[in-house]
Amino acid sequence: MTRRLGLIWLGTALSLVACKHRPTADIGQATALDGGDLQAPEAAGQVQDGEGASLGPRWVDIAIESEFGCAVERTGGVYCWGRGPAAEMALRELPAQPSTDPLDFNSTRKWGPASRLAMIHDATKVSTASSLGCAVVEGGRVRCWGAARWGAHHLYDIPGIEHAVDIEISDGQSCALLEGGALWCWGVDDYGIPRQRLDNVIAVTASDSLGCGLTAQGEVLCWGQPVSDWHRYNVQLNAPPGTGGTHQPPSEDQDFPDTMEVGRFHEAVDIMLSGWNNLCVLRSDGRVMCSEHDLFSLLRGEELAMREVGGNPGVQSFESSRSHKCQIDAQGKVQCWGRNVYGQLGDGTATMRDAPTPVVGLEGVVALSLSEDLSCAATRAGTISCWGFDRGEAMGREDVHVNTIEGLRAGSLAASGRTTCAVDDTQTLRCWGTDMIEQLGIQVGSTPTPIDLPSMAKGLRAMSSGWEACFLGESGQLQCGNWSTSGASPSPLPTPSSAGSAQAAPSFNVTITNTDVRDLAAGPPPLCTIIGKSGRSELQCGKDVASLRVESKLKAPTSVSAANMRACVIHDGGKVGCFGDYYFWDQQPPPREITKIPGISQALDLVSSNFQDCALRKDGRVTCWVGRTETTWTDDGSHVKAVSYKAQTPKDIGIDSVVQLVAGGTKLCALDKRGGVRCWADNPYSETLVWLEVPELGGDVAQLAAGSEHVCARHKDGRVTCWGDDTWGQLGHVPGRVYLEPHTLPVD
Missing domain, CATH: 2.130.10 (Methylamine Dehydrogenase; Chain H)
Known part of the structure; x- marks a missing residue:
């Protein structure tokens, strides 16, 4: 999941023209929940101080994954929902859990609707990865809960990070943007140890193991293990001139650069990674430009081929998943485009859209986040609305589908x-x-x-x-x-907003x-049929219908079943x-061994x-x-010489x-x-x-x-x-x- 970061305060003049990724990012340091100055959000979704003055919308930030999400309340509290690390770690209240099936891992995972996290206070920003959540808390520290990659769940602070104003995490590369524009990042290739990547940064994006930063001068730089891997594979697969075409694998101690200069983008105020490492840029005039080619095309000597995205020219901020994008305009309305298999574009259909399409009935959006099949937005009215596939069942649960x-x-x-x-x-x-x-x-x-x-x-x-x-x-x-x-x-297929569409x-x-x-049965393999009348039937099996061959060892077959490289008759x-x-693509299969x-x-x-x-x-x-099926291979391992069936x-x-x-x-x-x-x-x-x-x-x-x-x-x-x-x-x-x-x- 790729999530855009908010812009840093660059001065009054710039703030008037620049698109702020999150209109609520200008909140000051949030007051602690028990400070006594803030009242509970009212029906209109506004938080008020002790004298009844509005401090702004209830929600100031939001981040989602496929099965869970989290949002920051203006009070500094963090609420999470669905199946996620906070539920697994019992950091929030959960309802009674349904009975579990020990053979179904998913049924053993903790679940619950939105509730507030314990031990996370004074938050101003939140970001999520597949099994991890992090928030910017008091003093600009970064506090995380969950697991990096497939490790154990923990609650911890990122060492050495203070005065952070924004954060972007992913499964491989994560970054914190500090006051003054210093960008510190950490990832699996750094063993989780933060190091400074850039100065004078105004926006950052991360996706899996790749991170990119945008400086105030419009320069975009990207880094991460995929960059160094590209250079390594390039050396390994492409023989240098004068070697007669001989490929020499790189030595184990050879270092490769992990940073690449993407280029300078005039009037750029935000960036995001979309698709498979394609780049999108938001300009201060509200125009969105996206590349037709991925970032690594630059290393191959090609151009990014930036093209303007049609639709509303007054874009204020945008978000992206691997397969769809959404943008917010000055009125707080949202347009989305891209993959729409599960309705994640919010237009009332499941039809893919190549151009920005309005999300039905959604207004006053102040923050937005996307995952592969789901989109969620926080509004000025104090609500959180989602559309697409709610895999975490935060909006409704069925014990049995x-x-x-x-x-x-x-x-x-x-x-x-x-x-x-x-x-x-x-x-x-x-x-x-x-x-x-x-x-x-x-x-x-x-x-x-x-x-x-x-x-x-x-x-x-x-x-x-x-x-x-x-x-x-x-x-x-x-x-x-x-x-x-x-x-x-x-x-x-009539839908609530597109009756009569086809x-x-x-x-x-x-x-x-x-x-x-x-009869018919398909493993695969094998695919088998029984052909002929009773008493004169024969079994035919093969890898597909065109390759069916008679199996003469079984007489008068009447029924056949098949699954996972075995069949019974x-x-x-x-x-x-x-x-x-067995899958015999280019070889003559050995004779079948029938087990009674x-x-x-x-x-x-x-x-x-x-x-x-x-x-x-x-x-x-x-x-x-x-x-079960067992195979015996030739001594040189070149092909299978026998396939047998073993039964308990x-x-x-x-x-x-x-x-x-x-x-x-x-x-x-x-x-x-x-x-x-x-x-x-x-x-x-x-x-x-x-x-x-x-x-x-x-x-x-x-x-x-x-x-x-x-x-x-x-x-x-x-x-x-x-x-x-x-x-x-x-x-x-x-x-x-x-x-x-x-x-x-x-x-x-």
């Missing part, structure tokens, strides 16, 4: 990866959830969209997703191909069609055999999760075992009357003949079965389908209910944690 898809009545369904498809009551194939979320956006990606495959009209038996997607219909026709967004028919829907381009197919009247597989699974007969169906393989038996009971002892998991099994990723589920559903965790490290929470489904489920991170159930009346991860639209609606327009963050 579940949705019954509105308006869909399905006769059959299947799932694979992040995609689910169903044949509806009009015999139309509809799909939702997608790996193409970047191209489609969450609105289209989560909408059950018609797919033109008439061969699926009789019903959908199975499907696979990935590099090559396939659909197997009840008619036995298998159609494989790839997804596309070009030439697709528009799918009207976005391109996905389309499926068929490249291969097979007939008389009974029901054959010879109910026996189960399994084999390992003992103790299983009369198997009807098979499923495979990340680690487990399970068989549904004729008596309605389920047997599971942990399977199969065990009955203790449920009966099962009519269907499904599996995906880290979970497996069973549907019984009474319409009930039970799910359990795919845990290869414990003998004890861990049952998972299943939402209330009403006991009328007729069919299940499981993707890698979600499960869907078709009810007897055709309704479809999905639960699990919804980040990619898997549940058939825009997630409740996604806000396409600004939404007020609740703060105590």
